[in-house]
Amino acid sequence: MPEHTGYTGKSLEFLKSNDVAVGDSVKAIGELTYSGIIMPRYEHTDDQHIVLKLNSGYNIGLEIEKITKIEKLTSTEKISENVDDLKENPSLPKILLLSTGGTIASKVDYRTGAVTPILTASELNSSVPELSEIANIDTEVLFSEYSENIMPDHWLQIARKLNDVAKSDYTGIIIAHGTDTMHYTSSFLSFALAGYPIPIALVGSQRSSDRASSDAALNLIGATKFLVGCKTNGVFVVMHNDESDNTIACHYGTRVRKNHTSKRSAFQTIGDNPAYIIYEDKIQKNTKDEFFKNKKFNPKINLDTKVALVKYYPGYDSKLLDEILDMGYKAIIFEGTGLGHIGKTMYDSVKRANEKGVFLGMTSQCIDGRTRMTVYESGRDLLNLGIIPLEDMIPEVALVKTMWALGNSQDIEEAKKIILENIASELSK
């Protein structure tokens, strides 16, 4: 039965009257002629357009009024038979792709319209055929979650899998991951797998595959080129560098943040350029430092989630902090204002937290720049109350690092020492 997922009104009428459906390969003739596959639509949208996936991999929206004729080239069923069995090229390096979910790791099932995970290497290679010219890619689905549903337990699961393959013959590892919390996961892996011998690239896509110009393929290709050619190790987030398709950025996994809700270049290295840029087949290095501060591989795959991130704002009621303390939290990461401040109204609760032996770390909601608590009287007050400035650690990274440090130490004093040590470039010079 022909499927028309997401099409309504005029566009649905148009598909039906031309006897074409989602998944059909068609030629649409108008002022210009386009050949491609009719894509399902998921967004609340108008009924004036149909979306084609072109052979180039791009999606395009076509106004139905401007289509003079539409011809069916192949129907859905034929396409699904076209997946080739992939032959390995023994001269190419081996890459492992671990899939955790999100837009990047999904393909649209043209018959049902459902977004499903990429399951096999042959499926991956048929959707991004360029990959097979760069590397032999093994794939494995770890789980399939949108990244807003990825929890610290998932971080542990990914880290354990990576630990298992640390001594394999892979040249590098791709982790396909939803973008929403990718920088939290990359931070955890950076700490838990300090010194990991081969490079790890977390890759996502900002545009779902039924939208025009999805970035999934280009980000995967960029990451693969990077892993094969970078000659370094570390944990990287690999995404579009700008709104063009010319450059792919490789960010340090502990210095990066999703700073835009929808742009393909949403990820930015805070306070610096991305560590590497991939431009065509060139890898441009922008950093002199090694990602891991200690070369020895030293996996510590534990964590303790009794850490709260507290963003301060005018009117923040210190009773909220009291409740957190009463719930047995072991550490508070403040997202203070400016150089690392919170208001005087917080002092009593902070004092109580300190007396309870709770770790109190300060970051800034400015995101960029360094905390400095010696400049103003209020900062000095907070230092005296036991709050520890966390240099220029990004708040989210400080949160993850503290969870990790608590899970891998005997007591708060040991955790504190670990938190302040530069492990994976989370502290810039």
Next chain:
Amino acid sequence: MPEHTGYTGKSLEFLKSNDVAVGDSVKAIGELTYSGIIMPRYEHTDDQHIVLKLNSGYNIGLEIEKITKIEKLTSTEKISENVDDLKENPSLPKILLLSTGGTIASKVDYRTGAVTPILTASELNSSVPELSEIANIDTEVLFSEYSENIMPDHWLQIARKLNDVAKSDYTGIIIAHGTDTMHYTSSFLSFALAGYPIPIALVGSQRSSDRASSDAALNLIGATKFLVGCKTNGVFVVMHNDESDNTIACHYGTRVRKNHTSKRSAFQTIGDNPAYIIYEDKIQKNTKDEFFKNKKFNPKINLDTKVALVKYYPGYDSKLLDEILDMGYKAIIFEGTGLGHIGKTMYDSVKRANEKGVFLGMTSQCIDGRTRMTVYESGRDLLNLGIIPLEDMIPEVALVKTMWALGNSQDIEEAKKIILENIASELSK
């Protein structure tokens, strides 16, 4: 008695042996010769330098080993007699400067080393003499707080004062304010004083006056030029545009954020250029829109602080949200991930909040970009649970607007309507 605030070790020895002290006007001769006033020091710092305030207004740190000779020109007492009585120039427009504290509104008392508020017009004009050529400036100290200590009650106090002078003959109003929470205050004033007839400029400084290249004077001059020449109304944050001293940026008070802890150009308009740029005596306009969406002045100076900003992160325990609900909060502004998501583990608590009639608004911790909750299944789930996407409102602005809306409405339904209405450019197109 000579004062040496902040000087220790060698630098203290140097001052004493040369019989000069903080506040003295001196000539320091070395490879180059500098004349200026010896400044107190507040930061934990080395003992190798002394700091001079030059006649240009800049501060400079001089290495004592390189000073071959230092001559006292005038001592402290003489300087303090030099404050002229200011004469008004009747041909110039009138500006009111309200001081609330922070670095900008302070001057260093050279005798005690204490940072004290600027109290009188004559003191202001003697520290920034250029101002008296642009406008006649009346000054008033409302209170004196570092901005991390400014609370919603202070916002009300500022708004009431502004309301009192809405029908005066001032051309514009400067609010000297600490930078840490300046964008929260500017947001509140934008809503509470919607349609205010004359322009309001919040001005801060990022570098304290005992540090090299304080930006206080240039920001004040830029703001005064802007208020006198802009021919518009609205609430603006006026600060350095970049690290040079060439351009001053005027940001819309509801679209701006402190995005760097220490840079002079810390404030940025989110997702756009600043609304106006002051370059020398020119005012460049970058916007076609009016700041206030309704021209009528319609003051509503109330608020309700029972609003919590909840930043979601992997591992966020929904019990924290439950506690907030149990404390009687009337509204939650989520700082979700990406397009506006929170994890499935939050759904039960969100459902409960919705059933209690709590307003649930969604913003994004990406800061830049628009929330869109119809793209992914998880977003649609959250919409069904009663969460309302707040377009591209900056999280901090959404928080302040919700406090204000709750304080000026009879019930949650009325508040909701107000929150979604574009009042002061807080929603961009």
